[in-house]
Amino acid sequence: MKTYNYILFSLCLVVLFLASCNKQAEFKSHLHILSFINPDQTFEVRVQKSAPSFGDHSDLNITNACVVITNSSTQEDFQMEHVVDGVYRSNGAKPLAGYDYEIQVKVDGFEHAAATTYIPDLGNVVVNLSDDQIESGELSFTFSPTMLSNKPSNFFAYELIQTKNNSDEEEGNLPSSEEPDEESNGGNPNGVNTGNIRNLNYLKPVYGPVADGSIVPVETINTFNGELEDLSVRIVAVSSEFYDFLLNENQNNSIISSSVRPYNSPVYSNFVGDAYGLFGGFSEKTIKFVQ
């Protein structure tokens, strides 16, 4: 009887051990689609596919996708043509502020991907800067959005642009205010065929939706050693999807490099189907401060 008990117990252990075997899931590649559309630039879209983190990272650009952007109001289609390295552009066509747009992407071997967005109207945005703050070297600014168009926006982002002055000192340069270089700025509005699109993931979102006429404090800079004419601010009115995208980016990104800083929260995406990415609309203007 004792032997039987021992055998039975041992068998239970073996069964449990076998039942505990865990199978690792296989990697599945997804599409990554990035497109920021605004009235000052022709439509452009980049289509890539994902790869395993520790696998081969070559040849990720998709060059045979069928990409179509449609004006939801007028039902006008804009066929996108592949230019180079996964970048697709329209033939000079530009989106219009105040309208909704839809994108459809079809690639063999992947599910059909689609997303919608709209182009917000920037309206009359005022950036306030007091003289006392300029004199003391402490800068802070607010802006008051005024909704004028038929597609108002209450989501904003901004970027401080501070170019170096002619002084030998390089103080006061803020990591966040680097002007995007040509490489990342991508193609110009006239459709120069470069392998990159304009990337706006570095913009800082204004926290929370902004009501019409409200004054929103944005940022306080405690030290400023440059000349006033060197300071500009880019104000961007963004669609709600674009705004959520920026929140996600700011939450997960480091300024220097994201390669060793994986995302802990989900990557934001407004695509349905088998794709990640952003199809977002925006309007912008740059305000330069003159002393």
Add this chain to the structure above:
Amino acid sequence: MNWIRVISCILLYILSTQSYQIRAQSVLAEKWVPNQSDTSYQAIIDHLEKDYNLYFSYSPNILNEQSYFQTGDSKTIGRLFKEIFTKNNIDFEIVEERRILLYKSKLQKIEISGVIRDLDSKESIPAASILIKEAGKYATANDDGYFYCFIEGKDSVTIIFNSIAYSANSFVFNESQSKLIIELSSNHNSQIATITPLVDSLVNSVDPAKDEDFIKRSTSVGLSVFGLPDITQQIRNQAMVQNGNEGQSGFVVKGGSIDQNLILVDGMPVYDISHIGGLSSIFISPAIKELKLYSAGAPSEYGGKLSSVMDVKINEGNTEEFKGEATFGWTGAEGHLEGPLVRNRTAISLSGRYNDFNFLSDDYFSRLGGYNDSELNFYDFYSKLHHKFSPTNRISLTYYRGKDKLFLFSQKQINSGNEARILAEENRFQWGNELLSLQWNKLLTKKIFLASKIGFSNYNLNGDGFLSDQTSLDSSIVVGVNASSSIRNIVGSVKFDIYETSIGKLNFGANTIIHNFAPKLNESLWINEELVSSNTSNSEQSKALEFNAFVENSISFTDHLSLRVGLAMSSFSVIDTSYYLIEPRAKLIYRKNKHILDLNISINHQYVHLLSNPGPGLPSDIWIPSSKELEPSRAQDITLGYNYFLSDDLKFEIQGYFKYMQGLKENIAGPDVLQALIGNSLTVTNILTSETDWQKRIEQGRGYSTGLGGSLNYNSKKFQCILSYTFTRTKHLFPSIQQFLDVPTDTLFNGRHDRPVDLLAQVSYSITDDWTLFGKFVYGTGLSYTYPDSYFQGPPEKYFATGRNNTRLPDYHHLDINLSYTKELKNYNLYFNLGLYNVYNRNNIFYTYLNLNENNALQETGVGLLPRLPSATFKISF
């Protein structure tokens, strides 16, 4: 006429009975003068029959052979009858004028109550077992060693008192007695740490087949990395408790997280019971009097956590003589002293420990992260003052303080062209607990016991990290991170034990905790020594009030079947919201011969949660309260257990459970909050975020955990063995963080402590009476964590995870061996231990981080904490 006859008859009847009563009372009022032959009850009856013309009718077996000791004075017959009959549960009835009928009382009841304590130290023995032999029933002493039991319809009762690591003692009682003091002698090997008891008081490790030694000697050994008895290692030997992971703090029960265990030290909550990297627990073995661990079926007086309860009682001190011990090892020293301030009344117990690992840490962190300087040390201090007004009226004051400290510093000079840069990094971690507890326990009546506590407990965790990049005296960039978590509690509780009510034993009481939380995360950027930007999350303190009231009843239906059912009502009020919740609990036990079957059903809530880093990186834990946005967690738990005592030495147990949880919390903060402290990058990292409210870094979800565990325990004098296996599956569902397109929002992911394999094999063999060899092997599936399995080229390039907890660390396993020598001398005992932790030097991963290799390709690097570690320990006790 007829009416007159009837009335006359009635009057005559009344008169006749009255006269009979008068005559009966006159018999009892007669004087009785004892003579020399009245030395037994039988002799007295013979005397009364012969000289007082009384006639007794009785069954011979009701009198026993009881002796009677004359006081020399005459007394009334009534008083004599009360003395020799009534007191011995014999009733008498005067059936005729001088004829007396004697018979046994129908509902004779013998009530026994008192205190069980240690013979040497006079300390009470909590949860000692009481076996009422004639009835085959069990009772248990409470936490203060007080017990109450009774038996009906018996002339006498044999009661066996016992407890783990004590020798049994039995007594025969013929009449009720209260305020007894039962003393048991300890029989455990003082070199081996024991915990008494580990099972619920209703489920003793009992072999009812034997009259003596029916409490199994549980001498399972749990040794720390440095060969000293360690409580958390012993806890991990229990069913449903995982064997731990590299550097793990605390313990994991039934697949839950480490914050789901309620840990009380003399009634005060404690939040972290482990020292750096799990090297040791905060408990010093001689300072601990008793430890109870409830992995299922915790009594209703405990609340506020989902998985388990660990209730620790601190040593009260020896009220007879001074005793102590001192332990020395290559990392530090430990000491314990206890003794009477007023003999048999007031005692004090002091324990302290300090360990310094600087000589290890310098080399280790130098190889790990190129650090130039480091410090790694911890200390614990316990003190308890105890005073006995009487054995059932005692007051105690307990104080504990402990602290861990980790300091890392590195500085490098880099020449880049004409520019010389100095990169420096300084990291400082400190954390620890502090508590003060005043307890007053008193027996109010024979059947009502009061236990009350008041005190406070604090937990602080503080981490600072600075990275600086200095190119000249006037040019520098500094990033600083400070993460701190502080919890202050003021606690008050009262509990009543009521014995032998019409519905069994009744417990009821209440406790209240005033919490004060201060979780804080601050990230700052300085340029040229000027603060450029700063991001602080929720630096304001928040207060919360937690209140619990409970009532619980223990009923024995038959000799085999008993039930404990309880109801607790709890409330949690914080800022502008309050929660009111009910927690029912039931525990059904069936025991027969050598089998014990128990079923536990409970609903538990948790108001205080631990936020952990979900991805690669250092564990960075912050405690937060429930709030309006963060609802309390809830668990519904059902556990079925079976124990079978195959023989005196061999016990088999198996336990299965299912637990459904809601309101679970996950940290979705982007970067590792302490990324700057890892120090594997030469670049300054700006980790400012736009999210300042820490509550927005948390998502809520639900999940379940289920498991099956079994163990075989063999305990003989020379050889002890434990073989256990636990299978645990824990799954979570967080729809708001499962937005990935290939992961539907209703897909479950592995909980962090999901562990299909958790195996323990432990052997202790006494080579001789002095030499003991100990070996232990543990194996467990690696922890689940979120791993960036996908890559987007961009720009910007991105590494991210397509699923939560989508991979595991490598499996955790190690082998430890110890050789100990014990020598008992006249006035003191000696103990030597040589040990080797992690014999085959397995690199069990503590955490992983991502970095770029020389080819600029991403790689994941795992960091282990504890390599092969020899230890040597010497202890002297007196």
